[in-house]
Each structure stands twice: as structure tokens, then as C-alpha cells.
Amino acid sequence: MFDLAKLGTRMQGLRHDRGMTLAELASVTEVSVSMLSSVERGQKAPTVVVLARIADGLGIGLADLINDVEPRRVIVRRAAEQDAVDEPGGWxxxxxxxxxxxxxxxxxxxxxxxxxxxxxxxxxxxxxxxxxxxxxxxxxxxxxxxxxxxxxxxxxxxxxxxxxxxxxxxxxxxxxxxxxxxxxxxxxxxx
Amino acid sequence: MFDLAKLGTRMQGLRHDRGMTLAELASVTEVSVSMLSSVERGQKAPTVVVLARIADGLGIGLADLINDVEPRRVIVRRAAEQDAVDEPGGWxxxxxxxxxxxxxxxxxxxxxxxxxxxxxxxxxxxxxxxxxxxxxxxxxxxxxxxxxxxxxxxxxxxxxxxxxxxxxxxxxxxxxxxxxxxxxxxxxxxx
DNA sequence: CGCTGTCATTCGCTATAGTGGAATCGAGTC
DNA sequence: GACTCGATTCCACTATAGCGAATGACAGCG
The missing domain is CATH 2.60.120.10 (Jelly Rolls)
Incomplete structure (x- = not known):
């Protein structure tokens, strides 16, 4: 089961990190203050659309908002820059x-x-x-x-x-x- | 804005890859057939709770479902977390x-x-x-x-x-x- | 040609997400 | 005390998520 409380806690933490009030986040995300408060308290389950707007307002990706909520069974590494040396040997x-x-x-x-x-x-x-x-x-x-x-x-x-x-x-x-x-x-x- | 159509298309593709029907996925996820159909067609926006159940039913993480922009590029599974199944007969x-x-x-x-x-x-x-x-x-x-x-x-x-x-x-x-x-x-x- | 089973979509209904506003409750501050 | 500011919680209301059941759509089969 999805942990709404954990999602809310994480959301609130991210908002506080940015020094934003509920009203400020609401104006940026076009999501009502009451809704934001409810989600942060884990009392309502936002739709993906609303959650995407919230993530956008927090300046992060939707997946990032969720990633820490779900226990990650795998490790993801994203492609970065190309930097390798090659030297064939006796393999x-x-x-x-x-x-x-x-x-x-x-x-x-x-x-x-x-x-x-x-x-x-x-x-x-x-x-x-x-x-x-x-x-x-x-x-x-x-x-x-x-x-x-x-x-x-x-x-x-x-x-x-x-x-x-x-x-x-x-x-x-x-x-x-x-x-x-x-x-x-x-x-x-x-x- | 969140692209519901894209999410739906991706969901449907994943379901087809697994050879599942809507009814089968519904029974696994506890989400109704009609809801699954609607989401796949991008006509409804599921809540995170429902989407999490769907992702679970498809055997992937919620973030993977959402992360359509950047599909998982690298997956590492450590020896400790390999799924080992002991079958009857000692093998x-x-x-x-x-x-x-x-x-x-x-x-x-x-x-x-x-x-x-x-x-x-x-x-x-x-x-x-x-x-x-x-x-x-x-x-x-x-x-x-x-x-x-x-x-x-x-x-x-x-x-x-x-x-x-x-x-x-x-x-x-x-x-x-x-x-x-x-x-x-x-x-x-x-x- | 219906009959039957399977899958997907549509339909009617209920539950709830989501809005806007106002009241309340802190903790500071003057 | 009065005042401010941010958060929470109520309220009435609308939009829609989500459900179960009916309806299509479409194959195989007698």
C-alpha cells in the first residue's frame, strides 16, 4: 500500500527547505491551500496531475518526489559524460x-x-x-x-x-x- | 502539464508485454476494469494510491511508471538481492x-x-x-x-x-x- | 446462422478529490 | 492587550475518480 503520510512528510520537508509557505506554493502550483495542507498531512490522495503540478512547483521531477517514498529495490545510474580509456590485453x-x-x-x-x-x-x-x-x-x-x-x-x-x-x-x-x-x-x- | 495520454499508452504497453488482460490486471491490482481502461486511454487521472497499485501489479516501481521521459537505463541487482527460488526436489x-x-x-x-x-x-x-x-x-x-x-x-x-x-x-x-x-x-x- | 466466451468500452451511480472562503489556533512582536 | 503571519480545520460546493454492471466488438464453433 502506498504511504500517503510519508509522501506528505516529504512534500512538507521539501517546501520548508525552499522557505515557502502553503500560500506561496499554492499560487505557483495552482493547487488550493487546503488541498496542499491535506496532502501534506496524508489526509487526501492527490491525483497524478495534481502531484505533478506540486512537484513542478517544488522544482523537482514527479518521479523524484515519489522515489524516496517507495523503498527502492534497485539502483539507478543515469548516463553522464563519456570518459573511458581502453587498452586490449590477454583476455x-x-x-x-x-x-x-x-x-x-x-x-x-x-x-x-x-x-x-x-x-x-x-x-x-x-x-x-x-x-x-x-x-x-x-x-x-x-x-x-x-x-x-x-x-x-x-x-x-x-x-x-x-x-x-x-x-x-x-x-x-x-x-x-x-x-x-x-x-x-x-x-x-x-x- | 502531466501527459495522461502518455502514461496510458505506457501502461497499456507494459500490460500487453506481460500478456495480461484488463480483467487479470484488475484482479491483481484491486482496481476496477473500467478504471484501468479509462486510465490507459488517458481519460482519467488516477490518484497516487491507485497508480501505486497498478505499478505493483505490473511488477515495477511507481517511479518507473511515471518516469516516461527517462526510462530506466541501468539496473543493478546485487548478489544479495537476487531472487533465488528453491523448488521441490532440492534444485x-x-x-x-x-x-x-x-x-x-x-x-x-x-x-x-x-x-x-x-x-x-x-x-x-x-x-x-x-x-x-x-x-x-x-x-x-x-x-x-x-x-x-x-x-x-x-x-x-x-x-x-x-x-x-x-x-x-x-x-x-x-x-x-x-x-x-x-x-x-x-x-x-x-x- | 445464431450461440458462447473473451476483452474492451460505455453508462449510471457513489465516493472523494479539489476549490474558495472563513474561522481558529498557535507563536512572535510591538 | 491588539496585531501579524503561517498553518490547520471547518464549511458548502463542484468536478471527477472509481466502482459494478451493462453494452459493444469480435473471434471461434456448432
Whole structure:
């Protein structure tokens, strides 16, 4: 069940952080003072439209307003800037998936020696997906420059239309599998 | 202004991806069919409470439903939070792939004790594909009754619109991964 | 050709979100 | 004390979210 009280508390905190009164927020959001007060007290459940106006008035995204209300079972990292170095070494990759006509799925199992960098891969066409499972050791995954460290058992999904690089930051070998659903680029496209 | 039509379209897409009807989603979410239909068509603005129930019924976070501007790009699942299911018979399966809206890919890693039979799975809809990689031990794969024995390192592809059964004929444990691309015809589906 | 089952939409009704206003209740301040 | 300011709570009222049931729409089947 959705925790209205928690949402209200969070809303009030954000409003106070900005030094706003209910009346001020009301004039910005076009939501009545009484409604704002009710929502902050968890006494009424706003519609998404009203909540979106409130979030906008607070200068944040609607999802941000909700994110902390719901316990997050996953970690989200957004694409940032591109910043990666590549240097191929003595690593080994195994193509697991047989080539099947009409199926654009690739399954590659890779073993990276300690300290080895598998290099950077270009962004695929939008709509491409990639899954990674670390079986052994540690893997450093860079997505458009955003670094994520993974240990054995960890798995990741990411939209593959961003540059992605794999490296083994540890000293012992790292074994990981990559399953990729690759979309063919439509029309002229680079990469 | 909040785009209700977009939210509705997204909701409907997610529901279709899961092969659910309005009635099925209604029974899971405790939201009436008519309300679901209205929201999908952008004709009504649900309250956060209702929207939270819908998101839950779709198996995603509320923020994910709302965050249409920026669909989730990166999802990390730590080893500690992997869903491990212990099936009767002493075998264990781990759902590797995070749930990604719009992507009907399933990645399951299974450990079968010696002599264990994981049982038979029904045929999926035509157009479904399945890949298997044996990491350790031996695996006996039965496809529409035809038996294939696999050893560590072996991999196989098969069109998943046939019945398929997994068993460990040896005495030592068998570890294997299955990547499945499932097409949704209709009706409830089981992994 | 109806009959039957399934899914989606529309319809009538009730519950409640949401408005505007006014009264009330603090805690300061002069 | 009187006055201000912000928040809360009442009120009457309207708009609409949300429900259950009826209605379409559309397939397969005799």
C-alpha cells in the first residue's frame, strides 16, 4: 500500500527547505491551500496531475518526489559524460549463443585476467538491451563514463545505446557473461 | 502539464508485454476494469494510491511508471538481492535478469543436485527462443521427447514452442543458465 | 446462422478529490 | 492587550475518480 503520510512528510520537508509557505506554493502550483495542507498531512490522495503540478512547483521531477517514498529495490545510474580509456590485453571471450537467423541475441562469456581491460564498445542502436552477470571475481563496468563495480553474483541491465566498457580492477581473474539483444540501426547511422 | 495520454499508452504497453488482460490486471491490482481502461486511454487521472497499485501489479516501481521521459537505463541487482527460488526436489533457480519493462527476456541460472529432475516445461508461443549453457556437470535436455546430453561448456539453442525438460543424469551437481526470449500469446505464463 | 466466451468500452451511480472562503489556533512582536 | 503571519480545520460546493454492471466488438464453433 502506498504511504500517503510519508509522501506528505516529504512534500512538507521539501517546501520548508525552499522557505515557502502553503500560500506561496499554492499560487505557483495552482493547487488550493487546503488541498496542499491535506496532502501534506496524508489526509487526501492527490491525483497524478495534481502531484505533478506540486512537484513542478517544488522544482523537482514527479518521479523524484515519489522515489524516496517507495523503498527502492534497485539502483539507478543515469548516463553522464563519456570518459573511458581502453587498452586490449590477454583476455578471452567465448561466444555461447549459436547464430540463429532472425534472432538478434548474443551471448558471450568472457574471462578477464587480473588488471585487464577489455576495452570500450560503441553504442548500439536505440532499443538494444544488454544483460551482464558476474560469475567470478570483480568487474568494473563503465556506461557512458559512469562507473559501476560488480562482484560475483551481481547482475546488471542497461540500455545498450550507450558506450560500454569492461575491465577487471582486481588481481584475480574475472568471469562474466553478457547477453545482448541488438537492434539494427534504422536508416543511416554511425557506430 | 502531466501527459495522461502518455502514461496510458505506457501502461497499456507494459500490460500487453506481460500478456495480461484488463480483467487479470484488475484482479491483481484491486482496481476496477473500467478504471484501468479509462486510465490507459488517458481519460482519467488516477490518484497516487491507485497508480501505486497498478505499478505493483505490473511488477515495477511507481517511479518507473511515471518516469516516461527517462526510462530506466541501468539496473543493478546485487548478489544479495537476487531472487533465488528453491523448488521441490532440492534444485535451486536464480533469476539473473532484472525485470525490464518492454523486454521479454528471462535469464535463469539453475543448480541441479545429482540425479535431480527439474521437470517438464510447456511449449511457449511460437517465435519464442531459448538458449542453454552448461557451466558445470552434466545436463540431460529433452525436447519434445528427444533427449540430448550436454556436458560443461556445451550450449544449445532451440525454438521454445516445444515442450522441454531438464534433468541431471549424473551424481555431481549441475549448474546451467537459460536465456529465454518469450513471446506472449495470451493467458498466464509460467517460467 | 445464431450461440458462447473473451476483452474492451460505455453508462449510471457513489465516493472523494479539489476549490474558495472563513474561522481558529498557535507563536512572535510591538 | 491588539496585531501579524503561517498553518490547520471547518464549511458548502463542484468536478471527477472509481466502482459494478451493462453494452459493444469480435473471434471461434456448432
Amino acid at each position: 578471452r571471450r567465448t561466444i555461447v549463443s549459436p547464430v540463429v537467423p532472425g534472432v538478434n541475441l548474443e551471448w558471450v562469456r568472457t574471462t578477464l585476467p587480473g588488471g585487464c581491460d577489455a576495452g570500450e564498445f560503441p553504442a548500439y542502436a536505440p532499443g538494444s538491451h544488454e544483460f551482464v552477470l558476474v560469475e567470478k571475481g570483480a568487474l568494473r563496468l563503465s556506461l557512458d563514463g559512469q562507473v559501476t563495480d560488480l562482484l560475483a553474483g551481481d547482475s546488471v541491465y542497461f540500455a545498450a545505446d550507450m558506450t560500454h566498457a569492461y575491465a577487471n580492477p582486481g588481481s584475480e581473474p574475472c568471469v562474466y557473461s553478457v547477453v545482448a539483444l541488438i537492434m539494427r540501426p534504422r536508416g543511416p547511422q554511425r557506430g | 535451486r533457480r536464480t533469476i539473473v535478469s532484472p525485470v525490464v519493462p518492454g523486454v521479454n527476456l528471462e535469464w535463469v541460472r539453475t543448480t541441479l543436485p545429482g540425479g535431480c529432475d527439474a521437470g517438464e516445461f510447456p511449449a511457449y508461443a511460437p517465435g519464442s527462443h531459448e538458449f542453454v549453457l552448461v557451466e558445470k556437470g552434466a545436463l540431460r535436455l529433452s525436447l519434445d521427447g528427444q533427449v540430448t546430453d550436454l556436458l560443461a561448456g556445451d550450449s544449445v539453442y532451440f525454438a521454445a514452442d516445444m515442450t522441454h525438460a531438464y534433468a541431471n543424469p549424473g551424481s555431481e551437481p549441475c549448474v546451467y543458465s537459460v536465456v529465454a526470449l518469450i513471446m506472449r500469446p495470451r493467458g498466464p505464463q509460467r517460467g
